[in-house]
Amino acid sequence: MEKRVMTDGKRRKALAAAAAVLGGVLTLAACGGDGDDGKSGDSGHGKSQNQVDAAAAKEASKAQITITPKSGTADAQISTEAVRVTVSGGTLTSVTMTTDKGTPVEGTISPDKKSWKPAKQLERSTKYKIVAEAKDDKDRKATENSSFSTVSPANSFIGSFTPEDGSTVGVGMPVSINFDKPIKDRKAVQSHLQVTSSSGQKVVGHWFGEQRLDFRPQDYWKAGSDVTLKMDLSGVEGAPGIKGVQNKTINFKIGRSQVSTVDAKTHQMTVTRDGQVIKTIPISAGSPQNPTYNGKMVISEKFKETRMDGSTVGFSKADGKGEYDIKDVPHAMRLSTSGTFIHGNYWGSGVFGVANTSHGCVGLQDKQGADDPSTPGAWFFGQSIIGDVVEVKNSDDKTIAPDNGLNGWNMDWSAWVAGSATGS
Numbered sequence: 001m002e003k004r005v006m007t008d009g010k011r012r013k014a015l016a017a018a019a020a021v022l023g024g025v026l027t028l029a030a031c032g033g034d035g036d037d038g039k040s041g042d043s044g045h046g047k048s049q050n051q052v053d054a055a056a057a058k059e060a061s062k063a064q065i066t067i068t069p070k071s072g073t074a075d076a077q078i079s080t081e082a083v084r085v086t087v088s089g090g091t092l093t094s095v096t097m098t099t100d101k102g103t104p105v106e107g108t109i110s111p112d113k114k115s116w117k118p119a120k121q122l123e124r125s126t127k128y129k130i131v132a133e134a135k136d137d138k139d140r141k142a143t144e145n146s147s148f149s150t151v152s153p154a155n156s157f158i159g160s161f162t163p164e165d166g167s168t169v170g171v172g173m174p175v176s177i178n179f180d181k182p183i184k185d186r187k188a189v190q191s192h193l194q195v196t197s198s199s200g201q202k203v204v205g206h207w208f209g210e211q212r213l214d215f216r217p218q219d220y221w222k223a224g225s226d227v228t229l230k231m232d233l234s235g236v237e238g239a240p241g242i243k244g245v246q247n248k249t250i251n252f253k254i255g256r257s258q259v260s261t262v263d264a265k266t267h268q269m270t271v272t273r274d275g276q277v278i279k280t281i282p283i284s285a286g287s288p289q290n291p292t293y294n295g296k297m298v299i300s301e302k303f304k305e306t307r308m309d310g311s312t313v314g315f316s317k318a319d320g321k322g323e324y325d326i327k328d329v330p331h332a333m334r335l336s337t338s339g340t341f342i343h344g345n346y347w348g349s350g351v352f353g354v355a356n357t358s359h360g361c362v363g364l365q366d367k368q369g370a371d372d373p374s375t376p377g378a379w380f381f382g383q384s385i386i387g388d389v390v391e392v393k394n395s396d397d398k399t400i401a402p403d404n405g406l407n408g409w410n411m412d413w414s415a416w417v418a419g420s421a422t423g424s
Helices: 008-032 049-059 186-190 376-383 413-418
Strands: 064-068 084-088 091-099 107-109 115-118 127-135 141-149 159-162 175-179 193-197 203-207 212-217 226-232 237-239 242-244 247-254 258-263 268-273 276-282 295-298 301-309 325-334 341-345 362-365 389-393
Touching: 064 127, 064 141, 084 091, 084 127, 091 107, 091 115, 159 226, 186 203, 186 212, 186 237, 193 203, 193 212, 203 413, 268 376, 276 362, 276 376, 301 341, 325 376, 341 376, 362 376
Parallel strands: 258 389, 341 362
Antiparallel strands: 064 084, 084 115, 091 127, 107 115, 127 141, 159 175, 175 212, 193 226, 203 212, 226 247, 237 242, 258 268, 268 276, 295 389, 301 325, 325 341
């Protein structure tokens, strides 16, 4: 038999290999930790990771908190419906919501303590943080955090509406919504807006351009009825890349029916309430050079006193100053966007019921200072509410445009319906 002699080099390589094998065995034994029976690999001198995890799970709360929107969202909607904190397996004990500047956001935990939502619509382009705490039936505490940012104005649109929630208005008051961005998909937007009345009257929307949508019935609202506007615009794409952010419900009431008729030829105004004439008032309408618009006009604003500067509505002198500038016009009520008012007049002595002398407004005898309740101007101001109708007839001017103020009643019903994006 041939005898093999191991050199020093071979001996060293063999020892290294043996050491590597032994090291592998030792490593496997150390990493195993548990035997097949799940018992500790060090004969009871310590706990395995599985045992540690099991013990921690046993002590953890069963309450599971969910916050919407998810943390890290960069374009969250701002409606109160878009933000929610809910819990399963327990009850909420505390929810704190703040802006990145530390401003608190009010909110309410539901009576069953299973959910929370903010009290008001959020701001756009704002970062918010929510910290929610809950407990399970063994009083074990759970905590969840979320941080998100709301959609920017550049990528969203909002509709400003009138009348206000909870208000009482006259029978001529339309629901008017003005959007802060041009609406390209009018059908999508209008289909997420609904106006209903307790009177059962059919209500139809009409678009005036790309940014205004008004709703009204065929005839004036029924006195005493309740009207509801529902806005479900959150996430609705009004134009490419531009989405709505509002979910709101607005309720308002229609008061008594008051329609006042101004006859520019006889210089008289007849005030009719609920079908009965309650007063006839001498007036002065627009002069032959500046006649008052004809048509049905809705009172949209009321001012006990206001300034009227002719330069703001196109009546300017050669030097640019207004043909008139009266700082204390009493009992003024707006009838058009372009500057038509029905207001008190203390400077036009002897013209009421006799002559038309104004720059297009309807004037009633009044006193400077708006402090005499016995004047016709003060009486009519006190008897009028936003949404009442003032109809002018027999003037030498044209009928006012339906979109000049809240005056869509000057459009016949078929034309009104034709301006709806949804056909109804």
